Amino acid sequence: MRISELAREAGTTPRALRYYEEQGLLRPARLASGYRHYDPQAVGTVRHIQLLLSAGLNTSAIAEILPCIPDGVTVLAPTCPELLDALAVERARITTSIDRLAAARDVLDRLIQAGPAAGDQS
Template identity: 45%
Template sequence: MRIGELAKRSGVSIRSLRYYEEQNLLHPTRLPSGYRVYDESDVVLVQRIQALLAAGLSTRKLEHILPCMRQHDDGLVLSCGDLYDELVAERDELLARIDALSASVVALNNVIEASPRPITA
């Protein structure tokens, strides 16, 4: 399939697909005319890329993680053991940021609740 079809089927813009290729996440075949040709499996790969980006991982990290992800009966599994600790550390870092943001929300709520409400005309 061509890039437009992949964009439509995966729900991702053509610009994003080209970016994923630049970041070495997608590897389309090139026709002599220069057109990109994608496999059926690339639809799932692009959706996986989107999910991992939404989880806060960088494209640099995805370049190392994606080749190690395999579909299993119970879902996705890592086939490269050395990435497990890296993903656990990434998760823990995200959880720490969530805790810090939650504390900021509580502090802001306290300031808002302690402040008089402005009178509007």
Template identity: 65%
Template sequence: MRIGELSRRTGVSQRSLRYYEEQGLLTPARLPSGYRDYDERTVTVVRRIQILLSAGLGTSAIAEILPCTVDDTVVLSGRCPELVDGLAQERDRITAAIDDLVAARDILDSLVGRPLQVQGMSSR
């Protein structure tokens, strides 16, 4: 199938599909005319990429995960033991970022309505 059909079937823009190819996430065949030719399995791969992106994974992590996926009926199942460890590390990274954001929000909340106190100056 050509890129326009893949875009329609997955809801992903042609621009994004080209980006996925640049990142090594998709490897379409090329027709003699130079057009990209995607096989049927690519629809599943693109849907998997979209889910993994929405989970906060970057394209480099996704590029490592895709070769380990063996079951097209679920988002992730793998034959690579490092897949589970890598995803656990990524989850820890996201959790730490969430903790940092919550702490920043709490500080911001504590500042609302707080009187400005400047060292060396007293309020009379």
């Protein structure tokens, strides 16, 4: 598929996809026309990239992790042992981030006069 189709299916923009490529996150093939060509598995890859980016990982960290994620798998099973250390660091940072968000939510809860900070998924 070409860039616009991948963008649509993965919920992003061609601009972002070119940026990911520039950062070494994607290696699309090139058509004779010069247009980028992505295989269907790229949809899953892009979703992983977005998930990781939203979690605060930088592109270089994602570039290391990505090749450790098997095709089309939703749940990550095997990880590259050499990266466990770096992954633990990212995990800790995410935990810190979650705590920060929870603190912000508490402030809002008190402002909204809402009670339990635990039962609000609706």
